[in-house]
Amino acid sequence: DVKVTQSSRYLVKRTGEKVFLECVQDMDHENMFWYRQDPGLGLRLIYFSYDVKMKEKGDIPEGYSVSREKKERFSLILESASTNQTSMYLCASSITGVNTEAFFGQGTRLTVV
Amino acid sequence: GENVEQHPSTLSVQEGDSAVIKCTYSDSASNYFPWYKQELGKGPQLIIDIRSNVGEKKDQRIAVTLNKTAKHFSLHITETQPEDSAVYFCAAVSNYQLIWGAGTKLIIKP
Numbered sequence: 001d002v003k004v005t006q007s008s009r010y011l012v013k014r015t016g017e018k019v020f021l022e023c024v025q026d027m028d029h030e031n032m033f034w035y036r037q038d039p040g041l042g043l044r045l046i047y048f049s050y051d052v053k054m055k056e057k058g059d060i061p062e063g064y065s066v067s068r069e070k071k072e073r074f075s076l077i078l079e080s081a082s083t084n085q086t087s088m089y090l091c092a093s094s095i096t097g098v099n100t101e102a103f104f105g106q107g108t109r110l111t112v113v
Numbered sequence: 114g115e116n117v118e119q120h121p122s123t124l125s126v127q128e129g130d131s132a133v134i135k136c137t138y139s140d141s142a143s144n145y146f147p148w149y150k151q152e153l154g155k156g157p158q159l160i161i162d163i164r165s166n167v168g169e170k171k172d173q174r175i176a177v178t179l180n181k182t183a184k185h186f187s188l189h190i191t192e193t194q195p196e197d198s199a200v201y202f203c204a205a206v207s208n209y210q211l212i213w214g215a216g217t218k219l220i221i222k223p
Contacts, residue, residue: 004156040122042202042213043157058210090156098211099145099164104156 003027006091006105013112019078021108023091029103030096032074034058034066037088037107046089049074050097081112115140115207119214127222132193134217136203137185145206146179146186151216152199160201161188193221 007022025032031050035043045058047066055066063085067075074093078085088109092102116139126132138146144165149157163170163177163186170177174193179186186205190197198221203214 040215042117042119042215043204043211044213045210048210092156098206098209101147101159101162102157102211104158106154106156 004091004093004103004105006089006108008108009106011108011110013078013081013110015082015112017078017081017112019081019110019112021076021078021089021091021110023074023076023105024072025074025093025103026072027093027095027103028071029093030071031094031098032068033092033094033102034064034074034076035090035092036060037090043090046076078110081110083112086110086112115143115205115210115212117203117205117212117214119203119217121217122215123218123220125220125222126193128193128195130193132188132190132197132219134188134201134203134219135185136187136205136214137183138205138207138212139184140205140207140212141181141184143205143207146177147204147211148177148188149202149204150199151202157202190219193219195221195223197221 004025033048034046049068065077091105094102147162151157176189204211
């Protein structure tokens with residue numbers, strides 16, 4: 001079975017801190033995604049990557065950056081955390097593009113105080 | 114850009130009854146429509162999907178229908194069971210991205 005693992009289930013950070021969310025997948029998938037999930041808004045795409053060292057902006061990239069140095073690992077970085085970035089963050093991977101099944105991690109609940 | 118609307122936001126049905134969740138989309142070029150189920154404390158998981166060249170697809174108690182003319186698609190769950198309780202999301206592909214509905218919380222009453 002495909003496994004997508006996010007490094008933390010819960011995180012509490014202070015305003016202005018630099019925050020790293022890590023995601024690892026074990027199925028050699030080309031594509032990896034970072035979503036943000038907020039009640040009533042569904043999932044919104046922050047960034048995605050279709051290859052090592054490649055990245056593309058999603059719908060809401062402001063305040064975030066990403067890193068993909070290895071195929072299996074995709075990191076989301078909050079350069080200077082703010083309270084409006086308090087949310088559930090979901091990482092996903094897929095074999096090819098968005099027309100195929102995405103496999104999700106369990107999510108990281110981030111609270112910025 | 115694409116907009117996906119999902120209704121209802123909450124659906125409560127008696128165990129054994131059917132549940133229907135509906136989504137509409139705006140981009141006529143959309144050609145892939147997945148449905149994901151998210152259980153408490155977990156990430157979403159694909160339960161069924163449909164492509165634009167098909168009008169209906171079934172998998173045991175779950176079915177999805179697609180009306181491309183009207184630009185809407187629906188998830189049908191028959192003989193609902195307690196384990197069907199979850200949040201369900203529809204999505205549509207537009208401009209190489211998945212655009213998600215807001216989600217439906219399905220509650221199965223015993």
